[in-house]
Amino acid sequence: MTALLEGRTAVVFGVANKRSIAWAIAQQLHAAGARLALTYQNERLALEAKDLVESLPGTEGFQCDVSNDAEVTRLFERLQERYGKLDVLVHSIAFAPAAELSRPFVETSREGFRIAHDVSVYSLIALARAAAPLMTDGGSIVTLTYYGAEKVVPKYNVMGVAKAALEATVRYLAYDLGKQKIRVNAISAGPIKTLAARGIAGFSDMLKGHVERAPLQRNVEAEEVGKAALFLASDLSTAVTGEVLYVDCGYNIMGF
Numbered sequence: 509m510t511a512l513l514e515g516r517t518a519v520v521f522g523v524a525n526k527r528s529i530a531w532a533i534a535q536q537l538h539a540a541g542a543r544l545a546l547t548y549q550n551e552r553l554a555l556e557a558k559d560l561v562e563s564l565p566g567t568e569g570f571q572c573d574v575s576n577d578a579e580v581t582r583l584f585e586r587l588q589e590r591y592g593k594l595d596v597l598v599h600s601i602a603f604a605p606a607a608e609l610s611r612p613f614v615e616t617s618r619e620g621f622r623i624a625h626d627v628s629v630y631s632l633i634a635l636a637r638a639a640a641p642l643m644t645d646g647g648s649i650v651t652l653t654y655y656g657a658e659k660v661v662p663k664y665n666v667m668g669v670a671k672a673a674l675e676a677t678v679r680y681l682a683y684d685l686g687k688q689k690i691r692v693n694a695i696s697a698g699p700i701k702t703l704a705a706r707g708i709a710g711f712s713d714m715l716k717g718h719v720e721r722a723p724l725q726r727n728v729e730a731e732e733v734g735k736a737a738l739f740l741a742s743d744l745s746t747a748v749t750g751e752v753l754y755v756d757c758g759y760n761i762m763g764f
């Protein structure tokens with residue numbers, strides 16, 4: 509059988525280190541034959557990313573802070589020069605100032621709200637707009653969300669509101685880009701211990717709660733999120749767009 513992504517090019521945003529969900533996704537896309545571009549936010553992270561980039565032959569690293577329009581434009585110019593066309597874009601990025609995740613939600617600051625939505629939501633719109641002209645044979649865009657978009661997860665605060673906006677953004681982008689055969693979907697992942705997750709107070713209780721309540725009685729592995737992303741990135745899911753796919757051991761179906 510031909511590899512699912514043979515001859516395809518994918519750009520993956522959000523690899524901070526080897527625990528990143530983006531890294532688990534990158535590994536699956538690479539194993540399926542994709543040529544990869546990985547992006548990192550700044551020069552400080554370039555060093556960490558270097559080893560990861562080198563461990564997947566044929567992969568290249570690019571710097572891009574997604575909150576900076578000029579950097580986004582420059583990145584896609586470089587991707588066009590280098591690869592000509594793109595098939596897959598993975599957006600695995602979120603950020604909220606630490607203070608917003610520790611005080612009560614009602615204390616959310618205007619600036620904290622703005623930053624969380626700019627980095628975690630608007631960036632998907634900016635990246636989709638920049639990627640679309642390069643997706644000349646159609647394409648697949650995948651982002652990462654969390655259950656706190658729908659139900660209150662104490663301390664997830666403004667990130668929950670941003671994830672709700674992200675899920676709505678997925679649907680609006682799917683509508684706009686569908687005529688170009690570009691699909692846009694989100695994966696709602698169960699909790700996984702990563703750098704970003706460490707910023708959420710009570711994260712270990714979340715892990716424990718999932719084991720207790722999820723039908724599969726365990727937590728999800730990053731590798732499993734990677735495999736779901738491969739499904740959404742590949743021709744296995746050609747009629748799926750605008751969806752939120754739960755990869756959470758079934759936690760979201762429970763009422764009690």
Ligand code: NAP
Pocket residue numbers: 521522523524525527528529530548549550553572573574575599600601602603627652653654696697698699700701702703704705
């Ligand atoms: P992670 O390894 O810390 O990844 C978050 C990434 O976002 C980092 O690479 C981070 O780079 C990047 N980022 C933040 N601001 C950026 C900016 N302005 N420009 C470019 N990149 C920026 O954590 P993760 O858990 O894998 O998170 C990936 C995604 O999965 C997020 O959307 C998160 O909300 C989602 N998710 C996570 C879980 C979980 O339990 N871990 C569950 C469901 C969904 P820096 O390190 O440079 O800031």
